[in-house]
Amino acid sequence: MHRFKSSCWVALVALALPFAQSQAQQCVEADGLNVCAIGEAQLNQIDDSRIELHNLGDEGKDGAAISLGQATKWTASFVAPSTADSQRTTFTAVSDGDKISTATARKVGDTREISATFTGSGADTTYTVRAYLQGELQGEVMGVPSGHTGVVTQARQNGAQPTCRGFRQSVLACIDECKRFGFSSCAYCDVECEHAVEFKSDRVMNIGACEWTLDNQPSTPVVLTDGTTVEADRIVLLEEVRGAGSYPYVGFEQILLQTSGGTAYLGNQTVVRGE
Numbered sequence: 001m002h003r004f005k006s007s008c009w010v011a012l013v014a015l016a017l018p019f020a021q022s023q024a025q026q027c028v029e030a031d032g033l034n035v036c037a038i039g040e041a042q043l044n045q046i047d048d049s050r051i052e053l054h055n056l057g058d059e060g061k062d063g064a065a066i067s068l069g070q071a072t073k074w075t076a077s078f079v080a081p082s083t084a085d086s087q088r089t090t091f092t093a094v095s096d097g098d099k100i101s102t103a104t105a106r107k108v109g110d111t112r113e114i115s116a117t118f119t120g121s122g123a124d125t126t127y128t129v130r131a132y133l134q135g136e137l138q139g140e141v142m143g144v145p146s147g148h149t150g151v152v153t154q155a156r157q158n159g160a161q162p163t164c165r166g167f168r169q170s171v172l173a174c175i176d177e178c179k180r181f182g183f184s185s186c187a188y189c190d191v192e193c194e195h196a197v198e199f200k201s202d203r204v205m206n207i208g209a210c211e212w213t214l215d216n217q218p219s220t221p222v223v224l225t226d227g228t229t230v231e232a233d234r235i236v237l238l239e240e241v242r243g244a245g246s247y248p249y250v251g252f253e254q255i256l257l258q259t260s261g262g263t264a265y266l267g268n269q270t271v272v273r274g275e
Helices: 002-024 171-181
Strands: 027-030 033-038 042-045 051-056 062-079 086-095 098-108 111-118 126-133 136-145 149-153 196-204 207-224 229-240 252-259 262-273
Touching: 027 042, 027 262, 033 042, 033 252, 033 262, 051 062, 051 252, 086 196, 098 196, 098 207, 111 207, 111 229, 126 149, 126 207, 136 149, 136 207, 136 229, 149 229, 196 252
Parallel strands: none
Antiparallel strands: 027 033, 033 062, 042 051, 051 262, 062 196, 062 252, 062 262, 086 098, 086 252, 098 111, 111 149, 126 136, 126 229, 149 207, 196 207, 207 229
């Protein structure tokens, strides 16, 4: 009888262990990359590229870890369509196990506070914020301390014509909306907003520097730290590296994506790997 109980216990443990492991870290492959759940997040693979992240809590700790190999550039489309007054998304770049840089977008009502951290110059690292509209530089502020808010996006102005159609909005629905608002042209409905995010470790004058690019589509007014307000559809956060010498990071191997708001979508990932 004792042997039978032991055998049953061993069998139950053997059955439970794989289930517990799968619950602890669910992983899928998308765009040829290994993507694993973080925290309480669950991953639903929509197709070979797109992943739905759900069961995202309110604290912004759940999400996904993306393994890249030795990369110098990563780009993806990401949408967190939360309608809550408060929502937070953080992207983290990891090199040799160290978290070398983050970009955070924190929604507060109708605004989004965007900040970045960089570590190449130690505790005194600063960064530059650049705001673009259709590829043209609209405003720039230098010397933003690492970890401080660099730019705040505002709500779109009433009556302002967008430059692309919204997330999951069909072309027909967009055209109907365009006509309802009386815009002069509905051509923008043929272009879906990219919702792109990008991180790269660049070489600037033989000195490395990390850079985040975040889409702000459709474009909205944004307020820079010097009080300037400009219209922008893309925000660039560029690490400032002072003086000559050896920059500690020339690549990265992982991106951590942590967000809140219940559900988010990731897709269209591309990677440029180092030589």
